Amino acid sequence: MRKTNRPADIYLRFLQLTEVIHGKPSLPPLKPLEESILDFVARAGQANERLSVRDMMARDEFGSPAAIHGKIKSMRQKGWIMLTDTEDARRKQIELTQAALLHFDKLSKCIVQATKVPK
Template identity: 70%
Template sequence: MTKSLVRPADIYLRFLQLAEALRGLPSLPVLDPLEERILAFVAVNAQARDRLSVRDMMAKAEFGSPATVHSRLKSMREKGWLMLADTDDTRRKQVELTQAALLHFDKLSTCLVNAARG
């Protein structure tokens, strides 16, 4: 009996299915596509130990106008995905993931591992 070949695309598509199933679980409120991109950007920078301020985020043209970014950050804070931490300069706040957001990434990681296992 031969084992069927699994294409890399099949693994990725299985991951997408598993990740989509997470959306149905009771956890944090759903993010819109722009908020998902912002969350991923914050997470990648946190992983690299890069600090991001609200001003840094508002300067990212790929996320839209500063007003759009500011409103999305506010929305994501209200939904429980992000928090703002104080710095030495009280006028400047650092954007950080909440513990709930970190748990969400843990679940996505599990989905990826399970998809690769088949």
């Protein structure tokens, strides 16, 4: 296959680089819906938005409240997210763990590396 410099090539190189990360996970792998939830939690955190379990369970795009609750529980057990207390002891805030943040750091490095034109 001939190396080209189309914008799609950057994305394809990124996918290739992320295969290495997924091949050596520091945390148990996530299912596709869990990945979507993780991305949502990460974006909320990046925007300094508070995201409670109740807020998350109200998101229709992730399925029923029971399904979302099950995914949150699974993601906590796998070490991707954590629940922290709020001023209301009945409400828990969803946040990324340090290991999840390190995973996003690795993905960011893949993006930067993918943008470098191969020789």
